[in-house]
Amino acid sequence: MPTKMVDSYGRKVTGLRIALTPRCNLKCIYCHHEGEVKPEKEISGEMVVSVVKAARDLGIRSLKFTGGEPLLRRDLADLIRQMPKDLNISLTTNGIFLAEQAKALSEAGLSRVNVSLDSLKPETYAAITGCKEGDLEMVLAGIDAAKENGLVPIKLNVVVLKKNEAEIPEMIEFCRRNGLILQLIELLDLQSLGVSGDIEGIEKSLQAQADRVSTREMHRRKKYYLDGAEVEVVRPMDNTEFCANCTRLRVTSDGKIKPCLLRSDNLIDIGTCDCERIKGLLREANERREPYFGAKDRLCPAAR
Numbered sequence: 001m002p003t004k005m006v007d008s009y010g011r012k013v014t015g016l017r018i019a020l021t022p023r024c025n026l027k028c029i030y031c032h033h034e035g036e037v038k039p040e041k042e043i044s045g046e047m048v049v050s051v052v053k054a055a056r057d058l059g060i061r062s063l064k065f066t067g068g069e070p071l072l073r074r075d076l077a078d079l080i081r082q083m084p085k086d087l088n089i090s091l092t093t094n095g096i097f098l099a100e101q102a103k104a105l106s107e108a109g110l111s112r113v114n115v116s117l118d119s120l121k122p123e124t125y126a127a128i129t130g131c132k133e134g135d136l137e138m139v140l141a142g143i144d145a146a147k148e149n150g151l152v153p154i155k156l157n158v159v160v161l162k163k164n165e166a167e168i169p170e171m172i173e174f175c176r177r178n179g180l181i182l183q184l185i186e187l188l189d190l191q192s193l194g195v196s197g198d199i200e201g202i203e204k205s206l207q208a209q210a211d212r213v214s215t216r217e218m219h220r221r222k223k224y225y226l227d228g229a230e231v232e233v234v235r236p237m238d239n240t241e242f243c244a245n246c247t248r249l250r251v252t253s254d255g256k257i258k259p260c261l262l263r264s265d266n267l268i269d270i271g272t273c274d275c276e277r278i279k280g281l282l283r284e285a286n287e288r289r290e291p292y293f294g295a296k297d298r299l300c301p302a303a304r
Contacts, residue, residue: 002284004058004059005058005059005140005282005289006285006286007096007286007287007289007290008287008290009246009290009291010081010291011012011029011109011246011247011289012247013058013059013060013216013247013248013289014057014059014060014061014247014250014287015060015061015062015064015247015249016051016055016063016064016248016249016250016251017049017063017064017066017248017249017250017251018043018052018060018062018063018064018065018066018250018251019033019034019039019043019066019067019068019069019250019251019252020043020048020065020067020068020076020079020255021042021043021067021068021069021072021073021253021269022036022039022042022067022068022071022251022254022262023042023067023068023069023072024067024068024069024072024094025069025072025094025096026069026094026096026129026130026131026304027129027137027253028116028118028128028129028130028159029127029128029129029130029193029195030102030128030161030187030188030189030193030195031162032050032188032261033068033263034066034067034068034250034252034253034261035195035252035258035260035261035262035263035266036252036253036254036269037061037264039252039254040254041254042253042254043251043252043253043254043255044255044273045079045215046273047074047076047082047255047270047273048114048251048275049078049079049082049144049273050271050272050274050275050278051251051278051282052083052084052087052278053084054084054275054276054278054282055282056068056084056087056278057143057256057275057281058279058283060087061085061087061088061226062087062088062089062157062238063083063087063088063089063090063091064089064091064092064114064168064267065079065080065089065090065091065092065105066091067093068095068253069093069094069097070092070093071093071096071097071098071101072089072092072097075102075107076101076107077104077107077108077282077289078108080105080108080109080110081109081197083109085106085109087133089109089110090110090111090112090113090114090115091113092113092157093113093114093116093142094114094115094116094129094139095113095115095117095138095139095142095303096131096135096138096139096142097138097141097142098113098115098139098141098142098143098145098146099138099141099142099144099145101147102142102146102148102149102151103145103149105149105275106149106151106152106234110151110234112151112152112153112155113146113154113155114154114155114156114157114199114289115139115142115143115146115154115155115156115238116157116158116159117139117143117156117157117158117164118158118161118163118164119136119164119167119255120167120170120174121138121167122162122169126165126169127163128161128163128164130227133227137280138210143156143180145181147178151272152179153179153180153181153184154180154181155178155180155181155182155232156174156175156180156181156182156183157183158182158183158184158185158267159186159187160184160185160186160187160196160197160198160202161187161193161195161196161197161201162196162197163197164197165169165197165198165202166254168184168202171224172229172231173229175229175230176226176227176228176229181230181231181232182229182230182231182232182266183232183233183234184199184202184203184232184233185229185234186199186229186234186235186236186237187237188235188236188237188261189237190300197294199233199235202233203222203233203235206224206226206231207224208235209226210224210226211224211225211226212225212294213228213286214236216232217245217247218246219228219234219236219239219241219242219245219246220241220244220245221233221234222243223261236261236293236294237293239293240291240294242293243291243292243293243294244291244294246260246289246291249285249286249289250284251270252267255269255270255271256268256270257270257281257282257285259283259285259288259289259290260289261277261285261292262292263292266288266294268275268284268285268288274283
């Protein structure tokens with residue numbers, strides 16, 4: 001039986017999120033680079049395999065590969081083949097290269113995908129992502145390929161912005177027709193970009209229309225069911241419940257364990273491919289975990 005990790009706040013660690021590369025083919029206006037600051041190198045495949053095996057021994061049940069854009073890693077399918085078979089393995093991608101890789105990734109053992117798609121309108125999509133002509137069509141083709149190859153359920157990640165908030169009803173209908181889960185994400189606007197959409201107003205509208213509402217354990221995320229459509233709302237900003245129910249550890253694209261997305265002052269450099277040593281580093285990272293947004297009488301130092 002794996003030895004499970006529980007932090008000093010009583011939060012279990014059940015998920016690991018690994019950024020495989022800082023490289024990306026898009027330049028989204030809201031990108032927070034997975035909280036990374038000037039990554040020094042790209043994590044090796046050997047280190048990825050060692051970290052995952054160590055994490056599995058400590059009770060990790062789910063694994064998500066992210067970037068940058070993880071489909072830019074030429075060894076991605078090979079890495080997935082080397083993962084423990086009892087893990088639920090998912091991938092977050094912008095979807096542009098998904099159509100050409102979906103079959104190989106499915107055969108390698110990938111379970112499902114999250115696809116970032118902030119608009120169905122070519123001009124809005126281009127304004128948000130800095131994409132090239134034809135990229136939106138490639139994303140849509142990638143979603144179809146993911147469905148055909150069993151990479152389901154597919155979640156459509158939409159960061160709610162002023163540029164796309166009017167499209168939310170259209171996004172809901174698109175997901176309803178295609179059997180996708182819509183995930184509306186509040187912008188982590190730590191730099192005060194002034195581009196955030198009205199996610200609070202959108203959620204109130206969802207609440208009024210929903211046939212049913214449920215709450216996921218992770219981050220206390222609300223899920224709204226609307227006549228066959230499923231909409232999940234992710235609201236991390238100033239959200240004590242979000243932090244109090246966090247179940248993740250992260251690994252950066254240059255091989256550091258990151259206990260919290262919103263902090264960069266408590267990273268742990270892995271620097272080894274020895275599984276036993278990595279287990280100790282993961283335990284140390286777990287001890288460093290604390291809610292970024294906490295109760296007012298016990299705010300974390302980084303949140304004050």
